[in-house]
Every structure is written in structure tokens, then in C-alpha cells.
Amino acid sequence: LFIAISQSGETADTLAAMEEAKKRGAQTLGIINVVGSTIAREAGGGVYIHAGPEIGVASTKAFTSQIAALSVLALYMRQKMGKGLDKEFIQELKRIPGKVRKVLESDEEIRRIANEFKASRNFLYLGRGINFPVALEGALKLKEISYIHAEGYPAAEMKHGPIALIDENMPVVFIATKNGAHDKILNNMEEVKARKGRIIAVVTEDDDKIRSLADHVIKVPKTIDELTPMVNVIPLQLLAYHIADLKGLDPDKPRNLAKSVTVE
Numbered sequence: 001l002f003i004a005i006s007q008s009g010e011t012a013d014t015l016a017a018m019e020e021a022k023k024r025g026a027q028t029l030g031i032i033n034v035v036g037s038t039i040a041r042e043a044g045g046g047v048y049i050h051a052g053p054e055i056g057v058a059s060t061k062a063f064t065s066q067i068a069a070l071s072v073l074a075l076y077m078r079q080k081m082g083k084g085l086d087k088e089f090i091q092e093l094k095r096i097p098g099k100v101r102k103v104l105e106s107d108e109e110i111r112r113i114a115n116e117f118k119a120s121r122n123f124l125y126l127g128r129g130i131n132f133p134v135a136l137e138g139a140l141k142l143k144e145i146s147y148i149h150a151e152g153y154p155a156a157e158m159k160h161g162p163i164a165l166i167d168e169n170m171p172v173v174f175i176a177t178k179n180g181a182h183d184k185i186l187n188n189m190e191e192v193k194a195r196k197g198r199i200i201a202v203v204t205e206d207d208d209k210i211r212s213l214a215d216h217v218i219k220v221p222k223t224i225d226e227l228t229p230m231v232n233v234i235p236l237q238l239l240a241y242h243i244a245d246l247k248g249l250d251p252d253k254p255r256n257l258a259k260s261v262t263v264e
Contacts, residue, residue, distance in 0.1 A: 002026040005070075007054055007062040009037020018043065031069050033062050047073065056252040058144040060237050063137060064100075067230050068093070092224050096231065099221040103234040106218055110235055113200060113216045114242035117171050123150040124162055124197075125236070127175035128185060134175050134229045138236030145251040146244040155181075155188045168196040173239075174214070175232050178204040179225045189213045200239075202232050 002021035006014050009032040018028050018039060030043035033051050040046050049065035071093060075086060117123075123142055127135035136152035143150045153162050155174070166172065172192050176185045186209065192199055193213055201214035204222050211217055218235045244251040 002028045003031060003070075003073075004028065004039050004043060005031045005066055006037075006039050007033045007051075007059045007066075009034045009039040011039070015039055015042070029073075031066055031073075033065070057254055057257045058141055058240075058251065060141070063233060064230050067227075068096070071227065089224065089226065092227055096223065096227060099223060099231050100234055102221050103231060104238075106235060107238060110218060110238045111242040111246075113218070114239055115246055116216075117198075117200075118146075118243050118246045120148060120169070120171050122165070122169075123148060123171050123173060124165065125150060125152040125173045125175075126155040126158060126162075126185075126188060127152070127232075128155045128181040129179065130225060130229060131175040131177070131179075131232060134232050134236065135173070137233055138173060138175075138240070141237050141240035142243065144257060145240055145254045146247060146249060147255070148243065155185055158188055158191065163191065163195070166192055166195040166197040168198070170197050172197045172199050173236065174199060174201045175236075176201045176203050176207075176210055177220060177228050177232055178207055178222070179228070186210070186213070202235050 002018060004014050004018045009030065015038055022028055028044045030039045030046040031049060032040045032046060033049050033054065035048055047069050049062065049069050051061045051065040054062055075089065079085065123139065125135035125139040132154045139150035139152035142148055151162065174185060174189055176189070189199055189201070189210065190213065199214040200216045200218070201210050202218050202220060203210050205219040206222065220231045220235065223231055241251050
């Protein structure tokens with residue numbers, strides 16, 4: 001099964017990869033936002049995420065909706081494999097909108113953090129396991145709309161390169177919500193602190209350990225590990241938005257970017 005994920009449904013390289021998969025006999029499934037788009041029409045089956053129109057060039061709500069769609073797809077496949085419903089997962093998925101609203105209450109605090117770091121020239125984003133892609137998304141949003149160089153990296157690989165960049169001028173954003181790798185994230189933060197890096201940490205609301213290591217803490221509601229990206233990505237998107245806004249930039253219309261990449 002080949003799964004094509006695209007907000008616009010027109011992304012050229014994704015469409016080309018799907019066509020190649022079809023030639024090789026794969027079943028294809030599109031997870032798309034725009035109804036009637038090319039990938040939606042060409043895929044063998046599909047899921048519309050119904051996130052509504054993405055007005056800004058830099059996609060935000062589609063990212064969260066895609067995770068939700070993939071989560072429901074995983075539940076469906078679990079059933080098809082005869083493993084039954086994961087009722088805890090379903091109940092927690094239903095609670096996510098309320099938890100996202102809770103994160104949005106930290107908007108003013110995130111703007112204050114953004115004001116402190118708006119003149120930074122580089123950012124490093126670190127996450128482990130399922131939250132490594134969240135680090136990538138946070139870094140992508142920052143460079144897309146604020147024009148600050150940012151790099152997302154697996155926290156476990158920090159010593160393989162990024163640690164050389166850390167000094168008192170380097171903000172390091174940790175996705176550090178509680179999970180099985182929490183102690184390892186703490187070790188990573190201690191390494192950054194020892195090199196005078198400035199730490200912004202996204203943490204679970206009941207986590208008091210990290211406050212002594214981080215310069216700034218953004219608290220998010222607790223959820224099960226598999227759904228943490230849906231909650232953890234929100235403060236990173238807000239941070240990028242506020243930095244862009246404080247620099248006098250239009251976050252909806254970043255330079256040199258198009259809403260759909262329709263050429264390879």
C-alpha cells in the first residue's frame with residue numbers, strides 16, 4: 001500500500017511517486033485536503049482530511065489533520081488485523097481538540113519568548129522518536145515564515161554534528177514531553193546547558209524537572225505518546241508565527257514560496 005500525503009493534492013514529486021507505485025502494482029491511497037485535486041482523482045482510494053482552505057502558504061492545520069487521519073487509518077488497520085478496537089486511543093483522540101485549545105492559551109507567553117529570540121540568526125530543534133518529525137516541522141515553519149535558518153535533528157544524534165554549533169547565541173528548542181526517552185532528553189539538555197546554549201522546552205504540564213535546565217518552558221497537556229505530535233506542534237507553529245510578526249513579516253505570504261509545488 002502506497003500512501004500519498006498532500007495538502008493541495010497537486011504536489012508534483014508526490015504525484016510522480018504515486019504513479020510509479022501504481023506501475024509496480026501497489027495499491028494507492030491519498031490523504032488529501034483539497035477535494036477533486038489530481039492526487040485525489042488518481043489514487044485508488046482516498047481520505048479527505050477536511051481541514052478547510054489553507055489560506056497561508058505555510059501549512060499548519062493540515063499537518064495536524066493529516067496526523068489525525070493517519071491515526072484513524074492505523075486504528076482501522078488494527079481492526080482488520082483482528083486486534084480489536086483500542087478504546088483508550090479513540091477516547092484520547094476525541095480529547096485532542098480540547099488539549100489544542102489549552103495550548104493556545106499560552107499564546108501570550110510564546111509571544112514573549114518570540115520577542116526575546118526574534119533577532120537570532122540560527123535555531124536548532126531537537127526531538128526523539130515520534131517527536132523528531134515535530135522538530136522538523138517546527139524548524140520548517142520558522143525558516144519558511146521568519147527567514148531564520150533552523151535545523152531539525154534527532155536528539156539522539158545531537159553529538160554527531162549539531163553540538164559543535166551550540167554556544168550562548170544558539171537557541172535550542174527541545175520537544176521534551178514525558179515518554180520513555182524523557183531521561184535521555186534531560187541528558188541532551190544538560191549537554192546544551194553546559195555549552196551555554198539557550199533552551200526553549202516544550203514539556204508536559206506536570207513536569208517540574210526541566211524548569212531548572214530550560215531558559216523558557218512551554219507547557220502542554222498530557223496525552224498518550226502516539227498523539228503527542230498533535231499537541232506539541234502547536235507551540236512551535238505559534239513561535240514561528242510570532243517571530244515573523246514581530247519582525248514585520250507577513251506570515252501568510254512568505255517570499256519565494258508557492259502554495260503548491262507543481263514542478264519537480
